[in-house]
Each structure stands twice: as structure tokens, then as C-alpha cells.
Amino acid sequence: MAEALRMPSFADIQAAAADFARGFDYNYYRPLHIAVLKGDWETAEKFFNDDPGALTSKITTLGMTPLHVAAVGSQWKIVEKLVQLMSSEALAVQDFVGCTALHYVATSGSLNAAKAMVTKNRSLTQIITLAGHTPLLFAITSTRSKQFVRYLAFTTTDDAPACPFSGPSANYLVTFLTAGGYHDITLDLIQLYPNLATMADEDGSYILNVLSQLPSDFPTGSKLGFLESIIYHFVPVELDHPPPSNRKEDLEDPHGTSSDHQCYFGSLIWKAIENLVTRIKIVRDRKLRHKSAVRLVEYLCSKASTNDNDSQFWQSFVSGSILSNATSFGIVEILSICLQFFPDLIWNYIPNEGYIMQIAIKNRQEKVFNLLCDMPISRTFVLALDDSLNTTTHLAARLGPPSQLGSISGTAFQMQRELQWFKEVEKLDHPLHKHAKNKDGKTPWDLFRDEHKGLLEEGEKWMKDTSNCCMLVSTLIATVVFSAGFTVPGGNDQEKGYPIFLNDNIFMVFAVSDALALFSSITSLFMFFSILTARYAEEDFLKTLPNRLILGLTFLFFAIATTMIAFGAALCLMLREGVKWVAIPVAFLAFLSIALFAVPQLPLFLQMVASTHGRGIYHPQRLW
Template sequence: MAESAPDDSINKYGAAYKAAVRGGTQDRVTLKEFHIREPTSPIDLSGNRIFHLLALHGHSEIVTELLDLSSPPHGLSTRNLKGDTSLHEAARFGKKVATAEAMLCKDGSLISARNQLGESPLYLAAAYGHRDMFHFLAEKQFSKNEWRRNDGCTILHAAVMGEYYCIYMFSKFKYVFIIEFTLHDLHSNGKLISCASSQPGLAFEIVNKYPDLISKHDQMGNTALNLLVQSPSTFRSGTIYSCRMLCSSAFIPQDMAAIIIYIWFFGEVGRCPGDPENPGDSIPGKLTRFLIRCPLFAKIYDAKQKHQFAMKLAKCLIKREKKWRYHGDSGEDRSDIRISGPLLENANMSNEKNRIKDPLFQATKLGIVEVVANILEDFPGAIAMLDENCKNILHLAVEHRQFEVFEFMKTKKFPIATMVLEVDKNGNTALHLAAKLGDHRPKNVAGVIEQMSWEVLFFQLIKDHSMPQVFSQQNNKGQTAEEVFDKTHKNLLGMAEKWTKETTNTLMIISVLIATINVTGAFTIPGGYNQDSGYPIHLNNVDFSLFMVYLVTALIFCILTLGASISAHLSRFQKDDFYISLPLKILIAKTSLFYSLVFTVMSIAQGVVLETNGDIPFLFIVAAIGGTCIIWFLTIAIYVDITFPLYHYLTHLFIQLLPYSWQAKLNSFFR
């Protein structure tokens, strides 16, 4: 019976529902008649009343007219099935502040009404990023109880979860629109419009207006900074716009182009590049406006603004949290804060999930090197912090295979050798954790051979920064780091061996086929032989010399491919072979095969020129050149997509041989 009631309401009050959605002049009569007759009746399946729908669609004038029909107003405080009042809907959709103002003038108690999740209208305005609505409701709000919902999330949590970091001012012709930043706010009326400027958004405004909320945590122990750090895609290091993530790309050349656009075409947040007084009229500003009209470029611009403002917000939150996070008691009220870790391991914690999470540990585990760098540069003493498992940040970076975090610590000359010596509650040093193959496979690893190579490299790097006594040190299971590595990497080593042999077999077969084509072409030359002398007819022709050069070069690369493939195929497949030997051999084999294919095609094209004596129609030449350029472009793109993971690995391996000052610059470049 309860389920049939809403269905009957839709049939019976369909006219009122449509009128509330449209909100036209003719609809006002229908709405007034319905409101006088049945002000509290639901008109849709969600249990919404007329005021809910009017607030949803922003018909503030009709709301005012209906409110004047009765005193006190009927149906205004009635809730739908989710427990939302009409003011909740006005705050959620935020179309007109006048709607909320009219409602509060009639019933001021709506400001403190909560739905089933414990959300107040103020919370919903923050959760959906409606700045004007939020500030209007904040002026009417006198109780801090409406800052939170049932799970402990505050209005600052809501703004951070919604990613409302900045405001963009988009301009088109003579019109200016101020839009709260979200991933979907790049279009106006279905058409993309260009950016004039950007500025901090609602999350920053809440931080400045209610600084006490920075240290507040929800039932899961998350502060706003914790929520910000929990999303790696909020920062550049966790997206495709970071060079370290290229290997996880579906098509690497495409993301390479995106990174170039990200870095070189769009300037810093808060301004378009060019003339600071009138940036839109400068050449860089016009270029930015032109590019951002394309959805692909707009997506990249959107991401850059998001990353830079998120980092600014993170810095702001870090500085505000430092008093209680890293320097102990500051005189602030911390009655609702619970801190976990070895320093308080004897404390009586009623619920494990309520423990406050440290953003430094979170950022380290997720590889958000920007946040880690900011915390450690501002508060170097945080390097000594331990988590609940007695692990320092080096342990966590190693365990989660966050290479960039380790590189940052190394180039900043933190005491890595001392940190490696420290053990967690299981007796593992950082070298043990580097040796253990866990469930934390890096996203920037393409295949099994790359994964095995990175595992060996990481283990070797930690080993190079360890004191000799660490090599023989045993954990609580009586295992040294070498023993842990051999045991946990046994299956991966077997898969890498199988993959290598299958790959080298394929490379050898293809190289032999290409070599056969070139050998055949060398003895069946274009134009044939002179029957009197036995020499090729085109022997003295420059085109014939080029033809032979291409053939011989292709054969040389085929032999090089064959040699490198055989050498890799017959390797011992010990872990040290994956450090440099096998990756280098496979890269040489793939690269040589690529060049052998290139020179084979060039020799075929040169053979066509010899056969026709250069007498080729002009249109055919133009079409051939155009087609060749397209084919070469696609071929190079495919080659880059196939070989980049190995180049990426060998580049980082080479960087490790350089001085620390050079390493810092190169790592910053490749980041």
C-alpha cells in the first residue's frame, strides 16, 4: 500500500508536477490551486512536494507567491523520502538564493533541519559547491552543529570531496560567467568558452572563515587534508600528466603529447600567460583562449588548474595543521582528536577505524611526492615519525614501491642509511621490505620483465644505501633480505623468463623473414644484369647505390636483432640479469628490428624508382609522400609505445650513476 501511494500521486497530481517543473505564467494558477487544496501531498516517487520541485528548478517568484497564500505556510517544512526539506533542495541545486531567502523569512527553523544523513542545508551548499548559497546560509547559521553530518564530515570535508578548489572566470564576447570549478564546469550552454582568469574557490573560503574545521575529523579519522591526500588524481604525480605514469598509459605517444601541452602551453593558475595588465590580448593569452575551445585542450587545462589549486590548498592545510600534528600540544582543544602510532600504542583505543591518519604516511604510500616534499621541507623533524607498525616513511615508500619519494629523500640528503637500519614490528628493515614482493605493483610498470627489472633496481638502490650489517640482518622469521627476495620473486622470475623467451622467439622469426626479403632483393636487383658484362644495368646510377645501401643496412640490423635476441634467449635468468643485461638486450633487439623494417621499406621504394627510371606521375609522387609520412608517423608512434617502458627504466638506471645534484634536476624534469 505504501508503494502504491506515490504512483497514485503521480497520476492524480501530474498537472501540478509539470507546472512546478515548467514554472511558467500559466502554471502559476495551477500551482496556487493545488497548494491551497493539498499543500502537503507528494507529487513524485521521491515524496517531493511542490516546494521541493520549485526549489529544485529555481522558481523563486512562485515560491514567494505560494508562501504568501497562507500563514503559517503549509508544506514548507514537509520532508521527502530522504528527509530533505524544500530548503535542502534549494541549497543542493543552488539556482537562486532568493528561493532560500523567501523560505527562511517564513520559517527560520529550516536552517537547522537535517535529512536522514544528518546533512543541513549549509552542508549541502558546501557539498555541491554553491558559493552564493553557502555564504547566504552561513550568515543565517548560528550553531556549529549544522557544520557536520552524521558520519562526522564537516562542511570543509564536503568542499574537499567535491573538489571545489577554485573559481574560473570564463568569458565569451561581452559576457562573463563565474563558475565554481568542477570537472564538468568547462562548458556554458553546451559550448566551450575561454578562460580569462582563475582564483581560489569555496574550499579556501571555508578554511579562511572557519579555520577550526581544519583539525576536525570524521568517524573514519579523516581530516580535510586526509581526504585531499587520499585522491592521487588530485595531484599531478598521480595522473597521466606525470612522466612517471606514462608506462601505465593505454597509448604512450598520446599521453606524451598531453604532457607537452600541459607543461608548455598553459601557464600558472590565476592568470593567462602574457601581458599581466591585459593577458587576454597578448599572443600567449590568445593562444590559450584558442586552444581551450577544443575539448581535448580544455580537459588538459582543467586538470592543470585542479592540480595547482589542490597543491595550494594542501600547503594551506599543512601549515594550519602543523601545531598539533608535528609539534605536540598548542593549547588548542583536541578533545575530539585521537592520534595513533607507536608513541601511543598503549593508549586505550575504542575503535581502530577512529584513529587519525597521518597525511605524510598517506602521501608516501600513494606516491604523492608533492605533498611529501612540502611536509618534509617545512617540517624536517617529521622524518622521524613512525606509524602504528613502527614503519618510517622510508619503509612505507619502499614497501609501496614509490620510487619518486625515495629519490626525493635521497637528493635532499635525509639520513637514509640510518633509516634503513630501523625495523618495524616484524623485524623488517627497509631492505627486507624492498626485497618483498607484495601486492603493491607500481602503476608505471608495463609488463613482467619491466616489473622484475624495477624490483631488482629498487632492491639494489636500497642495498647501495645500506650499512654492511643490514645485509645479514634477519627479521622475526629468521630471513635475510636476500632470502626474502629469492622466495617472494620466484614466480615473477619464472613469468619474466617465459615472457622473455616468447618475445625473443618472435623477434628472431620476424628478423629472419625481413633478412630473407633483403637477401632476395640483393640478388634480384631492379633492371636486371647486363648480359655481356654480367654487372647490374644500373650499377653506375646513384639510385642503385642508395638501393644497395638500404639493403645492406637492413641486413645489418636484422643480424643485430638476431644476435641480441639469441643472447637474451640463452641468458641464465638470474635476478642480476634483469638489472641491465636483459632490458638492454631486448631494447637493442626491438630497436634493431624497427630500423631493419624502416630500411627494408626504403629499399623497396628505391627499387620502384629504379624500375621506372624516375618516370612517375606527379600526383602519384605527392600521394606516395603523403601516405609515407602518415605510415612513418604511425610506425614511430607504435615503436615508442612498445619500447618506452624499457627506455624509461634504463634512463632511471643511468641517472643513478650521476651526482645527486644532477639526479635532483633530472628527476624533477622527468617527474
């Protein structure tokens, strides 16, 4: 890849420039050069009127024409004016690097400028630089405008000298196109040029190789918030459209209003909504990328499965590195589709990595693990030993990768997750392997303890720090509500000692809320205190400590809520005679205070509950 993008050496360019500079009067063209860079058309036009030949002359030491300079400076109005004045042949002039003006337009992504140039000279898309690059390759690696890339992709042909879709640079074209996330364009291109689908080297398919390193381009690797998940589910995405084939329409459609454009942005209603809510368009684009990536993998595997050299070809097409990457990154879609087309891939042993099942366990990829567990033969690989006599349980005993641990909030719950993985794999492994020793003489449990010493200490510190902070809040609440129980609103009757508002409904709300706040805060205090005095063995992080923390937080949340209710009731009792509407702002402020505390903590709390009392790791998914 790096070789294909190798630019001519600086010495070569310098030699060509030096040779040109011997008869070049740069001072003469400097005013024109600066005027074009600044977008000063009046000065440039006056220069052209005085010297018509300057319109196509090389005005820089790098051999650039005014059109090149305007494109480099992103002066699109001047570019369009120059295109109108220049002949079609002049548009194809190259500088000393071999770039036409269209190459520089491609780095900036001005669709109107590109269409104006290509409409006048359709061969511009085929001209290559000294390094063999077409404007399309420049666009893929430089611009982030999918519409611009799509336009060049389907106005570029496979004609000589470029041969971008069948020549030596075709593999780099599809590699960069896939890496840029233009999967729907890639899908359309390989239908026009089927050879692109089966291009592979010793590392396997070029496209699959890139896709196997892009987990966020697939549904299972993309993390969405609650609102984004709802939008993702309902927003429409259409892929069932034929690739553009009418090149004339593409060239003559300067505003991109073709049927392909309409299909790309969906119905008129959704377009209107997207204009109002930007997030919807972002989620829709992500869903389109996900759906295109899955469809692309299906198409590639379909093509590979029908190849004449069936067995030998697809084993190299879906190489070990692709399987290893897809498993390590947890891209279930790639593995699922590949195994559906080529079930024998499950037997692949990847040097220094192991079988797919073992890689999934080492990298803590739950979804891949459950997908493979649906295949009974996969469980056989759990019994395999590696060169160091490590069982699969030994592999599960190693500390998980930082990327997976970092996705779990709180080191205590990271430790819990590590324990859950170890226990789950231990159940699947053979009972004799429970006490089996590797070359270092360690059993799986010995290895787990050694690997997780640091995480155990951090988990203990996290638990104690969290408990101390929560105990402080619980103690404060208990102190306040205990005092409020003896200094009730309105005071007490001097003769009988009963509260003056004893028969008032609002007072009963205050009394009950105050009592509940006291009892729940004291209970949470006990729970957090029990965490501080726990023994902190490894297995305590599995259930015991998380349960205590969950109970402590539950009672603390309840204590805060009832304290606010008690305070609101007391305030209403004291002010209702003078300010009758006082209950409304008090209730609102009480609810707001509770929400401001609970909402940021709720995701972590729910994660704790799900991690401790959820369905666990092992829940096989159907492959067929």
C-alpha cells in the same frame, strides 16, 4: 561520516506519511503531480487557477509541494514560475524528510533555480533536514558543478539552526568538500572560518586525511601525456583572489559574471581557446586543483604551527595515518610541506608500518625516497629492524605493490625495477645487514628470490614471447631483402652481368638500403636468439637481458625503415618514366608505414632505455 549522513529510518518516514495519508486525497492531486513531473505548465496552471491553495499544498504522500516535485523532476522552467508565484515563507516548506525544494535543487545543480529561490528567501540555505543536512552538503555530495557548490558555499552563513561551519556537521562538510576536489573553495572557506582549518580527531586533520588519499589531486601523482604536459606548463591558473564576502552581489548575480567568475576561467584569450579545444580546459582545471591542493596543505600546516598547544597539537594534527597514506601514495607535496613546518615528524614511528623511509621503500615510492634521502637523519632509519628482525633491505626484497608494478610495461622490466630497488637500498643499508637473517632465517637475497619466483617466470615467458615475435619479423625481412639483392630493379646486363641502373643515384639508394636492411635484420635475429638461449637468473634482468632486447629492437626498427626505403627506391626506378610524380606518394606511404609501426612502440622502447640506462632511483631532491 556515515553517521552524519544517516537518513531518518524508513519506519519513521512511513509513520509520518501514514498519519498524513488519513486525510489526504491523493487522487485529487494526481493530475497536478503528473503534470509537474512532465513539465506540463498549462495543465498545472489551470489546476492552480481552479484551486489557488494547491500552489503550496502537499500533493504527495511524502509531503512534497508542487515546487518540491518540480525540483525532483528537474523541471526548471516550472520551478522558476512557481518561485515567482509563491511567497518567501512558502519556499521554506519542508517535506517529511525535512527537505526544502532547495535541497532537491542542490542535488541537480541548477544554478539559476537556486539563485531565484535564495534571492527571494535568503534563509533557505540555513534550513536543515531531519538528519541535519543543509542544501550545501547536498550539493557537495551530489552535483559536480563547482560553480553551483561555490555559490551555495558563500551564500550559506554560519547562523543557527544549521551552523554548518562551526556545528557538529562542520567536519563532514570540509571532508566531503575536499573529497570532491573543491580545494579552491575549501581554501576560501577556511579563510572566512579559520576554525575549519584546525578541525581534527584522533586520526588527525579531517582535510589532510582526505588529501593524503588523493594522489591525483597533486602534481606528483598526476600522469600527463606529452601534449598535456606542454599545455599544463603554459596554461595560466590564478589563485590569488580574495574569497567572496559581498553576499548581496553573489545573490543578485544570476549569471555568475562576478570578478570571481572571471578570475576562475582566466583571461578572455584563454577562455576563447578553451571553447575551441576542450582538452585545454580539462588540463587547466586539473592544474587549478593541483595548485589549490598544495596551497591548502600549506595553509593548514601554517595554522597548525601557530596553535597554542604547539607540540601536542600538531603531532595529533598530522597523525601517523596521514603520513602513512601520503607516503604510500607518493604524495611528495604533503610530506615536503609537513616536514618543512614540523621537521620532527621524521621521527614518527607508525605501528605495523615503520618509519616514513621504510614505508616509502616498501611501496616503491621513488620521489618520496629521494626526498627523504636529502635528510641525513633519514638514512639512520634505513638501519632500523622491525619486530620480525627484518632489515630495510628485507623490506625492499618483498614484492612491490601491484599498483606500482602495473605502471611498468612488461613483466621483464617489472623484474628489473624490483632488482634496482633492492640494489639501491642494499647500498644504503649497513654491510652487515647484507647477510642478516630475519626470524624466518632468510637473508634479504633469499627473501627476494622467494618473493619474486612468480615474477621471474612471467618475465622469462614475456622475454621469450617478445623475442619469438620479433625473430619472425626479422627473418621475414632478411628473406625479402636477400632475394631483392639478386633480383634488382631493371635486371642485369646480359653480357657483363652488371645491373642496368648501376650508375643511377636512385639505384644506389636501393642497393645501400637493401644491404643495411639485410645486415640489421640478421643482427637483430642474433640478438633475439641470444635472449632465447639466456640462463634467466634474477640478476640477468638488471642489465644483460634488457640490453639484448634494446639492441634487437633497435636493429629491427632500422631494418624495417631501410626495407621500406629500398622498396620505395625500387618502385621509383620502375615507374618514373611513365609516372614522374611517383616518388611523392611512395615516400609518403613509406614514411606512414614506418610511423604506424614505430609510434606505438616508441614509448615502450624509450621506457626500456630509460629504465636500463637512466639516472637510476637514487637522486636526492632538496627539501629546504
